[in-house]
Structures are given as C-alpha cells and as structure tokens.
Amino acid sequence: MTDDAAQRPFLDVPRLAAHRIEVVAETGSTNALAAERAREGAPDGAVVVAEHQTAGRGRLDRRWEAPAGAALTLSVVLRPDVPPARWPWLPLLAGVAVVETLAEHGFAARLKWPNDVLLGAEERKVAGLLVERVETPGGPTAVVGIGLNVSLTADELPVPTATSLALARPGEPAPDREALLLALVARLRTRHASWRVGGAAADALRQEYREACATLGRPVRVEMPGDRTLQGTAVDVDADGRLVLDDGLTRHPVGAGDVVHVRAADDAGSPAAQRPGVG
Ligand code: BTN
Numbered sequence: 001m002t003d004d005a006a007q008r009p010f011l012d013v014p015r016l017a018a019h020r021i022e023v024v025a026e027t028g029s030t031n032a033l034a035a036e037r038a039r040e041g042a043p044d045g046a047v048v049v050a051e052h053q054t055a056g057r058g059r060l061d062r063r064w065e066a067p068a069g070a071a072l073t074l075s076v077v078l079r080p081d082v083p084p085a086r087w088p089w090l091p092l093l094a095g096v097a098v099v100e101t102l103a104e105h106g107f108a109a110r111l112k113w114p115n116d117v118l119l120g121a122e123e124r125k126v127a128g129l130l131v132e133r134v135e136t137p138g139g140p141t142a143v144v145g146i147g148l149n150v151s152l153t154a155d156e157l158p159v160p161t162a163t164s165l166a167l168a169r170p171g172e173p174a175p176d177r178e179a180l181l182l183a184l185v186a187r188l189r190t191r192h193a194s195w196r197v198g199g200a201a202a203d204a205l206r207q208e209y210r211e212a213c214a215t216l217g218r219p220v221r222v223e224m225p226g227d228r229t230l231q232g233t234a235v236d237v238d239a240d241g242r243l244v245l246d247d248g249l250t251r252h253p254v255g256a257g258d259v260v261h262v263r264a265a266d267d268a269g270s271p272a273a274q275r276p277g278v279g
Helices: 013-017 030-039 089-104 177-195 200-212
Strands: 021-027 047-053 071-078 110-112 116-119 124-136 139-149 219-224 228-237 243-246 251-254 258-261
Touching: 013 021, 013 177, 021 030, 021 177, 030 047, 030 071, 030 124, 030 139, 071 177, 089 110, 089 116, 089 124, 089 139, 089 177, 089 200, 110 200, 139 177, 177 200, 200 228, 219 243, 228 251
Parallel strands: 021 047
Antiparallel strands: 047 071, 071 139, 110 116, 116 124, 124 139, 219 228, 219 258, 228 243, 243 251
8 A cells, every 4th residue: 555545534424414414434335325315315415425335336337446535435315306308417417516626626627428527638537427316205316426536546546547636636635535525515516406497507507518528529439328339529418418429411419328539549440430420
C-alpha cells in the first residue's frame, strides 16, 4: 500500500446523518441498499454511501470496483413524480450535477453520453452513474448510483482507461471525500427539484447538458442492445435525452447504448468502421 492509500480518512457518520446521508462501512451495492431503503419508505433525496462496496454494479451488467475509502460510492433515492417519458433525463441530470461539483473543486470534467464522467485530454473515466427504477409502495422510484474515483492510485485503477481525482492532479492531496459528497448531494437534490417542475428549468438543463457533453460534434460508434452498431457524428441530445447520430443520410435518435468516441487511429481496422449506419 502506498502512503496515499494508507491515509484515507473515514466519513463522519453523525455529521452526514444530519444531512440525510446514511454511511455504511461495507455493503454489496449501495444501489441495492438504497432500493431496500426506498421500499421501506425512504423520502426523496435520501442517500446511502458505503466506505466499501463488495459487489458494485455498473451499466450494461458490468462491475464497479474501488478499494475501501478510495472512492465515493453512493446512491440517492429520487421520487420524481413526473410522466415516465421524462425519466431518461434522470441519469443526464445526475451527470450534470457531478460535472458541476467537480468544477467547484477545480476539475474540468466532461460527459460521454449518457453519463460517463471524463477527465483530461485522454478522456479517462473518473466517475460512472447507474440509475435503476425500483417499484415501491409509494410508487416508482429512481435510485441514482454514483461511483467517483477520488484517491485511487494508478495501481488501484480497475482498467487503464480510468483515472481518479488524485491522479489528475499529481503532487496535490486528493480532494476531501466528505466535502465532495456534501456538495454533490446538494447539487443533485437541487437539480432534481428544479427539473421535475419542467418548463424553463428542464430546457436549461438540456442546454447545460449539451455544453458539458464531450460526445457532441464527434464521430462515434454506439453499441446498442441486440448487437446492433450505429456509427456517425453525434449532433444533438434531443428533448427526450436521446443522443442523435447523423450517419450522412439519416438522423438516428439513440436511447440506450455504449458510446465509443472514435479517434482516427481507433477507426482504422475496426470492423464496425466498415459498416455505415445501423449494423
Ligand atoms: C458505470 O459507469 O458503469 C456505472 C457505475 C456506477 C457505480 C456506482 S457505485 C455506487 C452505486 N452502487 C452500485 O452498485 N453502482 C453505483
């Protein structure tokens, strides 16, 4: 263990409880625990955070891994009370809240649609989000899970394309997890409260999302459910939160998928690169 890894302060349980943030030392997945709390009646905005997750879940059935105390792994219960058609904005809204929080701490993060949070010219992933719908006695509820790599060392990264806030600012102490957590939760709660009203606030969020989105204007490949691949230029995020791809002939709105930002070098030799449009 490096010195960096050895000096990881614990979160302050009573202080955070006063902000409706429950801290647990260890759990499988904070999303699973928050879903349980939601079914038990946890109110809108309630938060569960774990010092260590042993079975963290990622998008598309992937895993999310980080050593104890090195990341912020949290889940927020949101009860949006809006028509189902608006739910796809929840993960995008949460991504904007993460970007804002990081900006407040001096990090210029960008979003890869829908909500991977990237840092630096190499666009390494520093945070990921997983929003899950839970049926509860109080109605359908969203659990917004966020994993943010704070003090992971290079050896601790799960994949080479990831990074942490500490690695992005070498030689400086890692940002304080508790300050980040409080800022992030406050941003998320406020964003959610204004967005759910709709109208101008929802339009403003769409504009802010577009500004934070590194995917727009780029050639991309989208791997979609059912082994379909779409390739084109990302030209917009529509009012339903879908990424709009232009393949030169048609515009394709995409609601779900894994986006790859294609660089010239990646493109050469890629089988998908040889297929125009939907594969
Ligand atoms: C992804 O990028 O694939 C999404 C990762 C989401 C990870 C977070 S960590 C806290 C919460 N609990 C989970 O099990 N997953 C999310």
